[in-house]
Every structure is written in structure tokens, then in C-alpha cells.
Amino acid sequence: MCRTATLVFAVAVLPAAPAFAQSFTFNNVVINGNQRVADSTILTFGGISRGETVDAATLNDAGQNIRASGLFDNVEVRAQGNTLIIDVVEFPTVSQVAIDGNRRLADGEFLPLLESQPRRIYSPETVERDVATITSIYARNGRINASVTPRIIRLSENRVNVVFEVSETGVTEVERITFVGNRSFSDRRLRGVLETKEAGLLRAIISRDTFSEDRIAFDRQVLTDFYQSRGYADFTLQNVDVALTRERDAYLITYNIQEGQQFTFGNVSASSALPEVDVATFQAALSTRSGRTYSPGQVDRDIARLERLAIQQGLTFVAVEPRITRNDRDLSLDVNFELVRGPRIFVERIDIEGNSTTLDRVVRNQFRVVEGDPFNPREIRQAAERIRALGFFANAEVDAREGSSPDQVVVDVNVEEQPTGSLSFGANYNSDVGVGLVASFREANFLGRGQAVGVQVSTASSNRVFDFNFSEPNFLGRDLRAGIDLSYRVTDNQNADYDTENFRLSPNLTFPVSENGRLTTFVALSYDDLSGLEDATGISSIIQEEAALDGVTTQSLGYAYSFDNRRTGLDPTTGFVFRFGQEFGFGDTQFIKTSALAAAETKVLNEDVTLRATIEGGHLSYQDGFSRVTDRYFLNGNTLRGFDANGVGPRDLDPANDVNDALGGTSFAVARLEAEFPLGLPEEYGITGGVFVDYGSVWDIGRQPNATTIYNDFTGRSTIGFAIFWTTPLGPLRFNFTDALKAEEFDETRSFDLTISTAF
Structure with a gap:
């Protein structure tokens, strides 16, 4: 193998071969200049063998093929008698890659993505692609004016260092987002739907105010979903105009939309030509009602409902196809759910890839079908949504392809895992307990099993709390969540002249009883001192x-039912939550503890104003023994705003003996009404205002009161107030300014309340 000492960073272009045909036969090959690449490899690139007869065009092609390998800076192929001479100049080897001038983004943001890597071959084309990669990363972080200049430092032994010199410049933010064509909803309401936000007060820590094409694509979809879920079936997003200011320091984004008319559901029916289908049964199963605002999501939910019913009745390969008829006169859409014969296709297998940590069964549990079941495209799409909703994966793609035969389907699941745990140390502030320190650990996918584990320890000036919880979402391979909760709390004279200690251990099971309903059953062991x-x-x-009773140990069992339609409700502007539960104590202490809550939320005035109403209450009764101050209800500043913790309800008041202690009550009831509305500030600040009124009380200590006990009977209190809501990246803040409209003489009121939680 011959060697040359010449290193030339230039590409020599050979003159075109003569037009007349000329052939060569080589018995000998001489290759010059190669230091790392073997002669045989170069000949393989060229595609010429010894003794082969070739023409001038073939020689030219051989040179181009060798050059295309990307290993050589210069290649020259020529004939000399019966000898083929190939002169090459190898690209140098990259010794080190460095980035200089990057202060805002760390090297780790770039280096793993670069093609230029130590011990790889240097190539100008590769460096150019790396420049584009670094520039695009800066653009995604809002620095579109950042410039990158590559610098090549030559070293001995045909090596080079590659340095990318960066000039970062400032962030190019989204200065304004506007809408053209919106009549039913304000710009502010529509901006609240989008993921992209305008630059505002917290621009230093909000990354959503920088321009991202992926984020714009997502916003296009959510804006379409927003309108269609509110009955605007003809909504069209015509285009999104993205422009830079003249100084190139800000983006101006304009959404051009055509809302169309708002439709309602007209006649809703089910039909089928299949003899085995009882149409009346399927008609009765429909939840869509005439007159309600049209929503594609509601149509999909009824399709899934009918398909599940068909499976329950043993009707396989039955598909539900919605037939929609427009009634432009009354702006309604008739929907006929037709049950038809579907193709006889089976699920051959489910292949899962990309899950290096998460067990296959965690992903498989999101499918309602197994190998051998009839193939249902809708169920596969819903399974994909459930997989994404787990939060375990940065990306999850579920596709179906033909299997070993036309009537078999293979479902491919490709996932990209992401971190699912967090460890945080922080501080919190609450008006009731003051400042405290918090340490918490959360893992949503413990050991890749889909199990959730949480530990939290917090200390404040007057209390200490330890919480542990664990849950298995698919207990016994079913849609059954098994969990265990453990808590330990100690208070040191927290708003009282005594200390408390509480320990509680509670295993529990939760399972669905309806589309929006869940039932939890539990047993508990508690210790109170x-x-x-x-x-x-x-x-x-x-x-x-x-x-004087010292520590009291109680055993209990109970249940809790919850109904929440906020995620699958018929009306996207309205949500309703209901909870009801009872706990039954047995053993030495026998009691029944009942609690209930009903809350509703709706948006009015083109969804710019949110109205909320909540009613909650509880009652504790003892059949054996009696309640203690550690068992009874106390109303804090979140339950009845405008009063201190323990500031309302029965009290033992004896000024002569300097006694003024809150006793709590065995019953409480509170009603809260609230309205949240914009304050005219840019919505990217996340600041809104609100007004509220609360009414309620806590009463009855559950035993014979003293002569000095006051407010043992129901005595209603009411407050009115103004609130400032501030949604920050660190968490939601709420400032309440309250005034007691009705309070008793010895109640402890509060005119200002703040709750804040910060993790770092």
C-alpha cells in the first residue's frame, strides 16, 4: 500500500472523458494517499476488479463512487498503460468537538445530536448539517437570530478539532396572538385554549411564549376541537399567519378562522338491518339527547357504548356507523347510529417495542382486546389514548397492519419512555400553619409495573406530617385499583392549648360502577392521642x-362513591362532581361518619366568566363512646373563607378561668358560590379576578355541653370577598380579601388569606 504525505482540503474535478469509445484492461492497481482505508475497501467503493475491461465513463463513475463514500477530500482515477492509478486524500479524523459561546444552553443540549463526533471522519458536509442542528435548537428555544460559525483546528497525524462558535442573541418571543373571523368567542378566550402563549410578566420562566412549529400544529388541532365540541360543525381554520417584526425580535401570529353556525342534535336514533340486533335495546342505550349542543365527542362516546353493548350480547363483527343529516333550517343534525356487519378480522398479536423499563403487561392492560378477539379499530384508537394518558411515555404510536393472512391484524405499539418520578425539596406557606419545609418523592411507574408510590414529609412551626401511599391500577389483572394509605400527623399547640397525634393505615379498593362513577371501599386502623x-x-x-382517655385506637370500614363528568361530560362548558361516603367504626368505639359534596362549574358570557357552586357537609354520630376534639369537624380557611382555623363553631368560653377553646362539631354544612372573570390584564400573566360568598357553620359537640359552652346549636355564618387568582409555573396562587357579613361575637375572623407552594 502506497502512502503520500500530502493533505489537501479541496475536491479535484476530473475532465470529462472523450466522447469516442475507449476501453482499458488493468492488470495492476496502485492506490496512493490512503492511510486509514484499505486498498480493498477503496476498490470495493469504485466497483472495478483487476482484469476487467472498462471504458472512460466507468472510470469516471468509479471516482464518483469513491468520493461518495464520504471518506475522502479528493479522489482522482486515471489510467497509465495497463495500470489503474487511484490517488486519494483522506478526510482527517475528528479528535474533539466543542461548543463555545453558549451561555443559555448547556453543551448537553447539542453534543448528543451532532454528527461530528470524536474518532469519526471529518466532513465539511457533516459540519454544515451540525451548524443547522445547533441553529434549529436555538430556534426552538426562541433564539432565531443565533448564529453558529464552525472553526477547524488542524492537529498532527491527520486529526482536527471541530469548534462551533455560537453567538446566542436574545429570545424572539411571541409578542401577539390575534384571531380574525371569531364572532362567538373573544380573542382572550381563544388564546386561553392554545398552548402557545404571548410573552408576559413571567417570560423568564415560561417557555410557551417562544415560537415552535410543533406547538402551532398542536394549537391548530385544539382550536378545531374547541369549536367542534361546542357545536360548530362547519368550523374551518383557514390558515395561520406567522410573521416576524422588522427587528426580528418578536413573532406576530394570526389565526384566520371561519366559525360557521352552531348546531344542536336533532333526531337521534339507532337502526339495523341485521336480524339478530334488537334495535330497541340499542336505542335505549344512547345517551345523546335531542336539543343538546352537537359534539363529535358525544357521537364517539355513543358509538363506543353501542359497540360494547353488542359485545355483551354476543354480537361479534358488528360495527356502528353514524349517519348524519343536516337540517339547515333549524341548525340541527340528525344522527342515526346504524349497526352493520363489519369485516371478519381478528387480532393476531400485539407487539410492543421501545419499553426498556415498563413491563409489557402495563401496556397490554390498556387494551380491551387480546389475541384472537375480533378487531375493532375504534378500540385500538381508544387503547392508544389510554396508553398516552398513562404519562409514562414521551411518545406512543399504535398502528395496525395486516398479519399472516388478510383476516389477521397485527397491532404494533411503539413507545418512547420518559422520566416518571420526581424528587423535590421545597417550602410551603399556609395562613393556618405558617411556613413549612417539604420533601416529597413521587414515582408513577414504580419498577416499570405501572404502580404509583408517593412519600411526603413536611414540617411547620406547629405541625409535622408524614404521608405514604401506594396503588396498583390493575389489581388481579382487572380494572381494579388497589392501594394503601398511611399517614402520621403531630400538632404542637396548633391554634389550641393541646397537642395531637394521629396515625392512620387504610388499605382500599377502587373500581368503576359507571362511565363517570367510581366506588372505593376501605378498611382503616387509626390511633389518636x-x-x-x-x-x-x-x-x-x-x-x-x-x-384523660389517653390514646384511642379505632377500627373502621367504609365506602366512598364519586361521580365526575368534567372529562366526559356532554357539555364542555359545564362540569359536575358529586361525592358521598360513609365510615363505620366497630369494636370498642362505634360510630358512623357521613360526608357529602356536590359541586358544579359552568362558563357563561362566551365562556369568559366561570361560575362555581359547592355544597358540602358531614355528620358524625357515636353509638358507643363519644367524640373527642381530635375526631370532630373544624372549618378552615378553605372550607369557610373569612375565618381562622378553628375560628367558627362550638367554644368553651369561661373568661373567669381564662378559657376560650374551640371544641369542633359533629356536624357541618357549607355552601360556596364563586365567579371568576378576567381583569383586563394580558391573559399570559395568568391573573384573573373573582368574587365569592360563603355560608355555613359547624355545630353540636355530640355530648352534653358545659354551662360555658357557646354556639353548640346551628348558627349560620356568612362572608363575602374578592379573590385574585394567579396561575404561575410554580403553582396556582390565590389571594382572598374577605369581610364577614354574619359572625358571632367570639368568632375569629380573617380578612386576608394566601396559599402558596414553591418547590425548588
Whole structure:
């Protein structure tokens, strides 16, 4: 093998071969200049063998093929008698790759994505692609004016260092988002739907105010979904105009839309020509009602409902096809759900790839079909949505392809895993307990099994809390969530002249009872202790008597039912939540504890104003034993705003003995009404205003009161207030300014309340 010492960074272009035919036969080949690449490899690239008869065009093609390998800076192929001479100049080897001038983004953001890597062959084309990669990363982070200049440093032994010199410049933010053609909804309401936000007060920590083509594509879809779910079946997003300001320091985004008319459901029916289908049964199963606002999502939910019903009745290969008829006169859409014979296709197998940590069964649990079941495209799409909703994967693609025969389908699941755990240390502030430190650990996919584990420890000036929870979402391979909750809480004279200690261990099972309903059953073991009363001076005799019982251990079992249609409700502007539960104590202490909550939310005035209403209450009754201050209800600043914790309800008031202790109650009821509305500030600030009114009370200590006990009977309190809501990347903040419209003389009121939580 011959060697040359010449290194030339230039490409020599050979003159075109003569037009007349000329052939060569080579018995000998000489290759010059190659140091790393073997002669045989170069000949393989060229595609010429010894003894082969070739013409001038073939020689030219051989040179181009060798050059296309990307290993050589210059290639020359020529004939000399019966000898083929190939002169090459190899590209150098990259010794090191560095990025200089990047202050805003770390090297780790770029280096793994670059084609130029140590010990690889240097190529100008590769460096150019790397420049484009670095520039695009800066563009995704809002720095579209960033420039990148490559610098090549020559070293000995045909090596080079590649340095990318970066000039970062400032962030090019989204300055304004406007809409053209919107009549039913304001620009502010529509901007609230989009993922992209305008640059505002928190531009230093909000990344959504930078331009991203992927984010714009997502916004196009969510804007379409927003309108169609509200009955605008003809909605069209004509185009999205993205422009830069003259200074190239800000983006101006304009959505050109055509809303169309709002439609309602007209006649809703089910039909079928299949003899085995009882149409009346399927008609009765429809949840869509005439007169309601049209929504494609509601149509999809009824299709899925009818398909499940068909499977339950043993009707295989039955598909539901919606037939929609427009009634432009009354702006309604008639929907006929027709049950037809579907193709006889079976699921051959489900292949899962990309899950290096997550077990296959966690992904398979999201499918309602298994190998050998009839193939249902809708069920596959819904399974894909459930897989994405797990939150375990950065990307999840579910596709179906033909299997070993035309009547078999293979379902391919390709996932890209992402971190599912978090460890945080922070501080929180609450008006009731003051400032505290918090450490928490959360893992949503424990050991890749889909199990959730959470641990939290917090300390404040007056309390200490330890919480642990664990849940298995597919217990026994079914849609059954099994969990266990453990908590330990200690208070040190928190708003009282005594200390409390509470321990609770509660295994539980949760399962669906309807589309929006869940039922939880549980057993619990609790320990409560009341202490810190060594000096009984100034302490209620009722509390002293209860503390004399020392620690009390109770066993109980119970259930809790919840209904929540906010995610699958018929009306996207309205949501309803209902919860009801009971806990039954047995053993030495027998009691029944009942709690209930009903809450509704709706948007009015083109969805710019949100109205909320909540009613909640509870009752505790003892059949054996009696309640203690650690068992009874107390209303805090979140339940009845405008009052201190323990500031409302029965009290033992004896000024002569310096006694003024809150006793809590065995019953409570509260009603809250609230309206949230814009304040005219740019919505990217995340600041809105609200007004609210609360009414309620807590009463009845559940035992014979003292002569000095006050407010033992129901005595209603009411407050009115103004709220400022601030949604920040660190969490939602709420500032309440309240005034007590009705309060008793010895209640403890509060005119300002703030809740804030910060993790770092």
C-alpha cells in the first residue's frame, strides 16, 4: 500500500472523458494517499476488479463512487498503460468537538445530536448539517437570530478539532396572538385554549411564549376541537399567519378562522338491518339527547357504548356507523347510529417495542382486546389514548397492519419512555400553619409495573406530617385499583392549648360502577392521642376529660362513591362532581361518619366568566363512646373563607378561668358560590379576578355541653370577598380579601388569606 504525505482540503474535478469509445484492461492497481482505508475497501467503493475491461465513463463513475463514500477530500482515477492509478486524500479524523459561546444552553443540549463526533471522519458536509442542528435548537428555544460559525483546528497525524462558535442573541418571543373571523368567542378566550402563549410578566420562566412549529400544529388541532365540541360543525381554520417584526425580535401570529353556525342534535336514533340486533335495546342505550349542543365527542362516546353493548350480547363483527343529516333550517343534525356487519378480522398479536423499563403487561392492560378477539379499530384508537394518558411515555404510536393472512391484524405499539418520578425539596406557606419545609418523592411507574408510590414529609412551626401511599391500577389483572394509605400527623399547640397525634393505615379498593362513577371501599386502623395538658389552667374541662382517655385506637370500614363528568361530560362548558361516603367504626368505639359534596362549574358570557357552586357537609354520630376534639369537624380557611382555623363553631368560653377553646362539631354544612372573570390584564400573566360568598357553620359537640359552652346549636355564618387568582409555573396562587357579613361575637375572623407552594 502506497502512502503520500500530502493533505489537501479541496475536491479535484476530473475532465470529462472523450466522447469516442475507449476501453482499458488493468492488470495492476496502485492506490496512493490512503492511510486509514484499505486498498480493498477503496476498490470495493469504485466497483472495478483487476482484469476487467472498462471504458472512460466507468472510470469516471468509479471516482464518483469513491468520493461518495464520504471518506475522502479528493479522489482522482486515471489510467497509465495497463495500470489503474487511484490517488486519494483522506478526510482527517475528528479528535474533539466543542461548543463555545453558549451561555443559555448547556453543551448537553447539542453534543448528543451532532454528527461530528470524536474518532469519526471529518466532513465539511457533516459540519454544515451540525451548524443547522445547533441553529434549529436555538430556534426552538426562541433564539432565531443565533448564529453558529464552525472553526477547524488542524492537529498532527491527520486529526482536527471541530469548534462551533455560537453567538446566542436574545429570545424572539411571541409578542401577539390575534384571531380574525371569531364572532362567538373573544380573542382572550381563544388564546386561553392554545398552548402557545404571548410573552408576559413571567417570560423568564415560561417557555410557551417562544415560537415552535410543533406547538402551532398542536394549537391548530385544539382550536378545531374547541369549536367542534361546542357545536360548530362547519368550523374551518383557514390558515395561520406567522410573521416576524422588522427587528426580528418578536413573532406576530394570526389565526384566520371561519366559525360557521352552531348546531344542536336533532333526531337521534339507532337502526339495523341485521336480524339478530334488537334495535330497541340499542336505542335505549344512547345517551345523546335531542336539543343538546352537537359534539363529535358525544357521537364517539355513543358509538363506543353501542359497540360494547353488542359485545355483551354476543354480537361479534358488528360495527356502528353514524349517519348524519343536516337540517339547515333549524341548525340541527340528525344522527342515526346504524349497526352493520363489519369485516371478519381478528387480532393476531400485539407487539410492543421501545419499553426498556415498563413491563409489557402495563401496556397490554390498556387494551380491551387480546389475541384472537375480533378487531375493532375504534378500540385500538381508544387503547392508544389510554396508553398516552398513562404519562409514562414521551411518545406512543399504535398502528395496525395486516398479519399472516388478510383476516389477521397485527397491532404494533411503539413507545418512547420518559422520566416518571420526581424528587423535590421545597417550602410551603399556609395562613393556618405558617411556613413549612417539604420533601416529597413521587414515582408513577414504580419498577416499570405501572404502580404509583408517593412519600411526603413536611414540617411547620406547629405541625409535622408524614404521608405514604401506594396503588396498583390493575389489581388481579382487572380494572381494579388497589392501594394503601398511611399517614402520621403531630400538632404542637396548633391554634389550641393541646397537642395531637394521629396515625392512620387504610388499605382500599377502587373500581368503576359507571362511565363517570367510581366506588372505593376501605378498611382503616387509626390511633389518636390528645396530650400537652400538663397544666390544666385555662383549658376547657371538656377537653381535659377527653384527654384523660389517653390514646384511642379505632377500627373502621367504609365506602366512598364519586361521580365526575368534567372529562366526559356532554357539555364542555359545564362540569359536575358529586361525592358521598360513609365510615363505620366497630369494636370498642362505634360510630358512623357521613360526608357529602356536590359541586358544579359552568362558563357563561362566551365562556369568559366561570361560575362555581359547592355544597358540602358531614355528620358524625357515636353509638358507643363519644367524640373527642381530635375526631370532630373544624372549618378552615378553605372550607369557610373569612375565618381562622378553628375560628367558627362550638367554644368553651369561661373568661373567669381564662378559657376560650374551640371544641369542633359533629356536624357541618357549607355552601360556596364563586365567579371568576378576567381583569383586563394580558391573559399570559395568568391573573384573573373573582368574587365569592360563603355560608355555613359547624355545630353540636355530640355530648352534653358545659354551662360555658357557646354556639353548640346551628348558627349560620356568612362572608363575602374578592379573590385574585394567579396561575404561575410554580403553582396556582390565590389571594382572598374577605369581610364577614354574619359572625358571632367570639368568632375569629380573617380578612386576608394566601396559599402558596414553591418547590425548588
